[in-house]
Amino acid sequence: MTTEAAPEGPLALQRKDFVTDQEVRWCPGCGDYSILAQTQKLMPDLGVPRENIVFISGIGCNSRLPYYMNTYGFHSIHGRAPTIATGLRVMNQDLKVFVITGDGDGLSIGGNHLLHVMRRNVDITIVLFNNRIYGLTKGQYSPTSEFGKRTKSSPMGAVDTPLHPLSVAISAEASFVARSLDIDQKHLIATLERAARHKGTSFVEVYQNCNVFNDGAFMEFADKAVRADRTVRLEHGQPMLFGKEREKGIRLNGTTPEIVEVGNGVSESDLWIHDETSEDPVLSFILSRMHWPDFPEPMGVIRAVERPTYESLVQQQVDEAIEQQGEGDLDALFMEGDTWTVE
Amino acid sequence: MSTGDGRRRSDSQLDQIEELDRVTIRFAGDSGDGMQLAGLQFTNTSAVYGNDVSTIPDFPAEIRAPAGSIPGVSSFQVSFSSYDIHTPGDQPDVLVVMNPAALKAHLGDLPKGGLLIVNTDEFTEPNLRKALYAANPLEDDSLTAYRVVKVPVGSMNARALADSGLNTQQIDRSKNSFALGLMFWLYERPLDSTIRWFEEKFARNPEVRDANITTLKAGHNFGDTAELFPVRYHVAKADLPPGRYRNITGNAATALGFLTASKLADLPLFYGSYPITPASDILHELSRFKNFGVKTFQAEDEIAAMGSAIGAAFGGYLGLTGTSGPGLALKSEALGLAVMVELPLVVAMIQRSGPSTGMPTKTDQADLLQVLFGRNGESPVAIVAPATPSECFKYAIEAFRLALRHMTPTVFLSDGYLGTGSEPWRVPRVDELPRIEVKFAKDPDTFNPYDRDPETLARPWATPGTPGLEHRIGGLEKADVTGNVSYDPDNHDKMTRFRAEKIARIANDIPDLEVVGDESGDLLVLGWGSTYGANLSAVLRAREQGLAVSAAHLRYLNPFPSNLGDVIARFDQVLIPELNLGQLAMLIRSRFVVDAATLNKVTGRPFLIAEVEAKIQELVGSKVKV
Numbered sequence: 001m002t003t004e005a006a007p008e009g010p011l012a013l014q015r016k017d018f019v020t021d022q023e024v025r026w027c028p029g030c031g032d033y034s035i036l037a038q039t040q041k042l043m044p045d046l047g048v049p050r051e052n053i054v055f056i057s058g059i060g061c062n063s064r065l066p067y068y069m070n071t072y073g074f075h076s077i078h079g080r081a082p083t084i085a086t087g088l089r090v091m092n093q094d095l096k097v098f099v100i101t102g103d104g105d106g107l108s109i110g111g112n113h114l115l116h117v118m119r120r121n122v123d124i125t126i127v128l129f130n131n132r133i134y135g136l137t138k139g140q141y142s143p144t145s146e147f148g149k150r151t152k153s154s155p156m157g158a159v160d161t162p163l164h165p166l167s168v169a170i171s172a173e174a175s176f177v178a179r180s181l182d183i184d185q186k187h188l189i190a191t192l193e194r195a196a197r198h199k200g201t202s203f204v205e206v207y208q209n210c211n212v213f214n215d216g217a218f219m220e221f222a223d224k225a226v227r228a229d230r231t232v233r234l235e236h237g238q239p240m241l242f243g244k245e246r247e248k249g250i251r252l253n254g255t256t257p258e259i260v261e262v263g264n265g266v267s268e269s270d271l272w273i274h275d276e277t278s279e280d281p282v283l284s285f286i287l288s289r290m291h292w293p294d295f296p297e298p299m300g301v302i303r304a305v306e307r308p309t310y311e312s313l314v315q316q317q318v319d320e321a322i323e324q325q326g327e328g329d330l331d332a333l334f335m336e337g338d339t340w341t342v343e
Numbered sequence: 344m345s346t347g348d349g350r351r352r353s354d355s356q357l358d359q360i361e362e363l364d365r366v367t368i369r370f371a372g373d374s375g376d377g378m379q380l381a382g383l384q385f386t387n388t389s390a391v392y393g394n395d396v397s398t399i400p401d402f403p404a405e406i407r408a409p410a411g412s413i414p415g416v417s418s419f420q421v422s423f424s425s426y427d428i429h430t431p432g433d434q435p436d437v438l439v440v441m442n443p444a445a446l447k448a449h450l451g452d453l454p455k456g457g458l459l460i461v462n463t464d465e466f467t468e469p470n471l472r473k474a475l476y477a478a479n480p481l482e483d484d485s486l487t488a489y490r491v492v493k494v495p496v497g498s499m500n501a502r503a504l505a506d507s508g509l510n511t512q513q514i515d516r517s518k519n520s521f522a523l524g525l526m527f528w529l530y531e532r533p534l535d536s537t538i539r540w541f542e543e544k545f546a547r548n549p550e551v552r553d554a555n556i557t558t559l560k561a562g563h564n565f566g567d568t569a570e571l572f573p574v575r576y577h578v579a580k581a582d583l584p585p586g587r588y589r590n591i592t593g594n595a596a597t598a599l600g601f602l603t604a605s606k607l608a609d610l611p612l613f614y615g616s617y618p619i620t621p622a623s624d625i626l627h628e629l630s631r632f633k634n635f636g637v638k639t640f641q642a643e644d645e646i647a648a649m650g651s652a653i654g655a656a657f658g659g660y661l662g663l664t665g666t667s668g669p670g671l672a673l674k675s676e677a678l679g680l681a682v683m684v685e686l687p688l689v690v691a692m693i694q695r696s697g698p699s700t701g702m703p704t705k706t707d708q709a710d711l712l713q714v715l716f717g718r719n720g721e722s723p724v725a726i727v728a729p730a731t732p733s734e735c736f737k738y739a740i741e742a743f744r745l746a747l748r749h750m751t752p753t754v755f756l757s758d759g760y761l762g763t764g765s766e767p768w769r770v771p772r773v774d775e776l777p778r779i780e781v782k783f784a785k786d787p788d789t790f791n792p793y794d795r796d797p798e799t800l801a802r803p804w805a806t807p808g809t810p811g812l813e814h815r816i817g818g819l820e821k822a823d824v825t826g827n828v829s830y831d832p833d834n835h836d837k838m839t840r841f842r843a844e845k846i847a848r849i850a851n852d853i854p855d856l857e858v859v860g861d862e863s864g865d866l867l868v869l870g871w872g873s874t875y876g877a878n879l880s881a882v883l884r885a886r887e888q889g890l891a892v893s894a895a896h897l898r899y900l901n902p903f904p905s906n907l908g909d910v911i912a913r914f915d916q917v918l919i920p921e922l923n924l925g926q927l928a929m930l931i932r933s934r935f936v937v938d939a940a941t942l943n944k945v946t947g948r949p950f951l952i953a954e955v956e957a958k959i960q961e962l963v964g965s966k967v968k969v
């Protein structure tokens with residue numbers, strides 16, 4: 001696979017090679033800028049030839065991103081990017097395909113496709129910009145808006161229970177599930193890189209600030225001043241520690257997580273040791289339900305398991321069929337069944 | 344229709360043989376009685392024998408109705424002949440009924456004097472009640488107008504299979520083979536093709552295989568010994584053009600056509616589809632062709648099926664999806680995207696009765712306007728429409744040829760009658776078929792995503808993986824040439840006209856409309872799609888009667904062949920029979936400003952020849968040339 005090839009020399013691309021001449025049209029201060037920047041920065045490191053990279057999006061502010069990536073791009077219709085990505089990947093396994101979506105695009109109008117692309121494990125990287133609002137249509141509540149949220153379309157408060165995107169991904173059998181934050185640049189690029197290198201569907205939820213219609217949605221825990229205390233960095237094989245001094249931790253009491261102070265009889269080995277590769281999705285699911293203010297928000301890779309990709313299985317069946325029946329002979333197929341000749 | 348005027352008697356020592364030029368048999372029974380199988384086997388045998396054949400199955404709704412009830416009746420009609428036929432026959436000459444419900448449902452179609460073969464074993468009190476019979480029609484005089492032959496099919500079959508080792512239920516399932524054997528005897532058909540089929544079909548189930556073969560032969564022998572029929576019938580071989588033939592359904596021909604297009608264009612085929620009646624057979628067929636490199640994708644819904652085909656087309660492959668009316672409604676937004684991004688792909692649209700869920704197993708032509716206009720904005724697509732089951736092969740290829748050459752989504756518009764009906768197909772050799780030329784953009788120095796070919800106005804096809812051609816496409820309006828997003832009013836006007844003109848210019852790339860009969864006259868019967876057989880047969884009969892009537896059949900619905908206006912203008916009147924309330928008629932009237940007459944029917948069934956004939960008579964019957 002070309003995505004494997006580690007290019008050096010002639011392929012040494014730089015971030016600028018992935019910037020287009022199109023004027024970026026997000027509101028000043030929008031979290032999308034940071035995600036775009038990290039995405040462009042990541043590209044040269046992936047070692048994939050530029051012509052083999054494809055960004056496919058749906059509709060929403062986030063979905064303009066392909067216009068700004070100097071790769072192949074497809075700004076499609078609302079919610080349908082995973083379907084286009086599936087058709088493309090099934091036919092061409094040399095391509096590195098990204099799907100750019102949002103909370104409305106991916107979880108509302110395109111919810112069905114998101115579920116199915118993940119359960120199939122099509123080898124694509126999905127980046128879901130979660131700003132908990134409809135930005136492009138100017139401020140209606142979204143499937144991730146908090147219960148009771150007042151917006152233009154919910155002046156008395158939304159009466160819809162929100163979805164947890166990571167819970168959805170885990171339930172839909174996604175083989176890679178992660179979360180990051182628009183303003184945490186290092187963490188974001190590292191998370192995107194892990195996602196991009198994963199074989200199979202990788203799903204990354206990025207908390208993204210819409211400073212125009214939902215400003216500060218994540219500030220309570222995303223603000224640099226409090227971030228260490230209010231988020232927990234997940235690291236595979238490591239205890240879940242957080243706090244400025246890494247003085248707090250998460251312990252599992254059965255299947256119930258609890259916050260504990262480390263020391264005073266609680267050692268690091270008592271804490272929940274993060275295992276992103278666990279086949280059992282229950283622990284991943286518990287993580288996906290932990291939210292501020294009850295818990296620090298988990299950040300990083302929640303789940304990364306190996307499973308054959310959809311397109312490789314499809315290809316395998318084609319190969320098997322050829323092996324067993326030989327390359328198709330169209331003339332012979334035409335004459336399948338009873339035939340006769342008229343002289 | 345009558346069995347023709349060509350009756351001729353030839354007596355032999357052993358039995359009397361009557362020569363017929365055409366016979367139409369309808370097998371009818373409960374859904375579980377295997378009538379489709381019996382009909383198909385009779386068809387194949389007749390085709391291999393050398394007759395022309397035409398068939399129409401009639402399925403009940405998908406959800407199985409209670410056994411023995413009228414909604415649970417399934418039937419299969421086959422017409423076979425010694426001359427070229429175009430329809431499966433208006434009315435059966437022979438009706439084979441396996442139970443009272445089948446009799447109730449189908450007797451109305453059997454002309455007086457027709458042959459009625461009845462499985463008497465099922466005419467029990469409870470079955471009669473389920474079929475809403477107050478009295479047993481076999482015992483009163485309600486059937487005296489028909490030539491009734493009573494055969495205890497069930498018990499004869501059971502006796503033949505007493506030693507088969509199968510249980511009663513399994514034995515009963517073979518009774519269609521007994522009836523089939525009897526019909527083979529009556530029409531002098533050999534058993535070997537069906538025996539071979541049983542051997543293949545039940546290779547892993549030798550008891551069932553042997554039972555079917557045994558009872559098939561028993562049915563055949565029963566005809567020989569029971570002396571129920573005073574004569575047997577013979578239908579001579581038809582005079583078909585020389586070649587190799589097989590019998591084929593429209594949907595099977597469609598799948599083969601798409602597969603062949605992939606070979607001719609030398610591009611792998613991708614089929615994304617969501618199961619839907621009556622298009623699912625195409626998915627079943629194509630998923631068998633994996634050793635041809637075909638990749639099929641059973642999508643989560645109709646939209647995903649369409650999206651996946653767009654993805655494949657974006658990648659430089661043959662993107663294909665298939666559906667029926669309700670599915671197309673769901674696909675329409677994505678089809679609009681394909682129009683905007685100008686990618687070549689094909690939508691196989693197999694119409695069924697609507698609106699909404701409608702009657703999924705019944706046929707209709709009421710989606711023409713949906714296909715043509717059912718999207719937001721000015722959103723033209725090319726449309727081809729096969730006229731017969733075997734033509735589905737040719738037009739499936741043609742759909743891809745147009746899509747690829749003109750960089751446009753193209754709809755292959757068929758229907759349930761074409762898809763499930765069958766006829767002999769003269770099998771081509773792959774190397775006789777013209778290649779489909781495909782051009783990919785390669786040169787970064789000259790590439791612009793929305794440049795246009797000066798002749799066709801097609802934009803270049805630049806696929807991911809091609810160095811230097813990285814570009815972005817999407818559903819927002821594109822600037823001319825660069826393909827960048829544009830809200831410029833004049834650009835939008837220009838691009839809208841480009842998209843329309845690109846489709847219009849396809850008219851330069853398709854054959855003229857042909858007229859069957861004289862090039863001018865009193866009446867032109869103009870049709871499209873599956874009405875072909877009924878229209879043509881009715882016109883040929885009218886011509887025999889001296890009427891100045893001709894037929895023309897549109898295989899291209901968008902754009903129309905460029906001579907269509909001229910053809911219409913040469914006739915005093917035009918009649919457009921359609922299985923809808925006048926959709927092509929609406930287009931023809933507005934485009935050519937002619938007062939087209941219409942014949943419309945939306946019963947879920949195809950036209951009878953007689954219905955078209957009657958309309959022709961009504962319009963021009965008084966103008967018989969003396």
Ligand code: SF4
Binds near residue numbers: 025026032212
């Ligand atoms: S509306 Fe919100 S999400 Fe959209 S560009 Fe503006 S700030 Fe960003």
